[in-house]
Amino acid sequence: MISMKLITNELIPVYETDLGNKVVDGRELHEFLEVGDKFSQWIERRIEKYGFVNGEDFFTISGKSTGGRPTTEYIIKLDVAKEFCMVENNEQGRKARKYFIKVEKDYKAQMIDVSRLSPQMQMFHYIGQAVANLEIEAAKTKEELAEVKTTVETIQETFLQRDDDWRKSINSLLNGAAFRLGGNYQDLRNESYRLLEERGRCDLNTRLRNLKVRLEESGATKTKIDNTTRMDVIESDPRLKEIYTTIVKELSIGSLKVKSS
Numbered sequence: 001m002i003s004m005k006l007i008t009n010e011l012i013p014v015y016e017t018d019l020g021n022k023v024v025d026g027r028e029l030h031e032f033l034e035v036g037d038k039f040s041q042w043i044e045r046r047i048e049k050y051g052f053v054n055g056e057d058f059f060t061i062s063g064k065s066t067g068g069r070p071t072t073e074y075i076i077k078l079d080v081a082k083e084f085c086m087v088e089n090n091e092q093g094r095k096a097r098k099y100f101i102k103v104e105k106d107y108k109a110q111m112i113d114v115s116r117l118s119p120q121m122q123m124f125h126y127i128g129q130a131v132a133n134l135e136i137e138a139a140k141t142k143e144e145l146a147e148v149k150t151t152v153e154t155i156q157e158t159f160l161q162r163d164d165d166w167r168k169s170i171n172s173l174l175n176g177a178a179f180r181l182g183g184n185y186q187d188l189r190n191e192s193y194r195l196l197e198e199r200g201r202c203d204l205n206t207r208l209r210n211l212k213v214r215l216e217e218s219g220a221t222k223t224k225i226d227n228t229t230r231m232d233v234i235e236s237d238p239r240l241k242e243i244y245t246t247i248v249k250e251l252s253i254g255s256l257k258v259k260s261s
Contacts, residue, residue: 011096011099012096012099013025013028014100014103015075017075021077022103022104023076023077023078023081024075024076024077024078024081025074025075025076026039026043026073026074026075026076027039027073027074029076029081029084029085030042030043032092032096033084033088033090033092033093034092035088040072043074046087050083057076057077057080058075058080059074060075061073061075078100078103081096081100082096082097082100082101085097085100163235166235166241166245167231170231170244173248173249173251173252174188174189174192174248174251174252176252177252177254177255178255180256181255191251192244192247192248193230196234196240196243196247199243199247200239200240200243200244202240204230204233205230207230207233207237208228208229208233211232211233211236212228215228
């Protein structure tokens with residue numbers, strides 16, 4: 001992940017990445033230059049024409065628009081952004097070029113020549129840098145923990161995706177079949193699991209134990225783990241879900257034939 005901090009807020013925002021590169025947001029640059037073309041057409045045409053390389057001259061970030069459509073954001077290095085402006089021969093382009101030159105000049109002026117400081121001031125300078133780096137690392141750790149938490153929640157949701165309509169349909173078919181057969185619903189449910197293990201060549205109890213282990217490792221609550229069943233195992237595997245649906249339908253049809261006879 002690349003984080004960015006604003007180093008100026010005049011005219012067009014310029015950012016500095018955690019790698020020390022000064023960059024410009026492509027969309028903000030396009031908007032400032034008042035180019036008639038659509039953003040994607042404008043930037044792709046210039047990248048192709050001038051041979052800019054992804055990862056060296058710019059990098060991309062995938063995202064989504066407010067309408068949910070996938071988008072690609074372009075983060076352009078400052079030197080490359082100046083070249084983008086060079087080909088926009090209008091007042092905005094000239095204004096941006098002068099501005100970028102000023103940004104670099106001001107940025108360099110802020111840099112400290114440590115070798116010219118006294119030994120005491122050099123020490124304070126390095127101590128300040130060390131403290132700043134510690135704060136940056138702490139912030140990164142906090143962000144990474146938030147990302148891990150999100151990932152864990154996603155994993156848990158993936159493990160236990162519930163198709164309530166499908167489950168309702170399965171339960172309805174099994175309940176109806178058990179009633180028509182005059183038997184116990186749970187016995188018929190167990191029979192459906194036995195047939196699934198036979199056709200799907202699987203062991204549902206083993207898979208259930210493995211699923212609970214994965215949930216525990218991902219940080220799921222004890223209640224969620226305890227409430228996980230063989231139906232969750234079946235739903236987590238599209239192949240087993242398809243086979244099981246067929247089996248339950250067959251059992252339901254079979255119970256109709258028994259009743260009619």
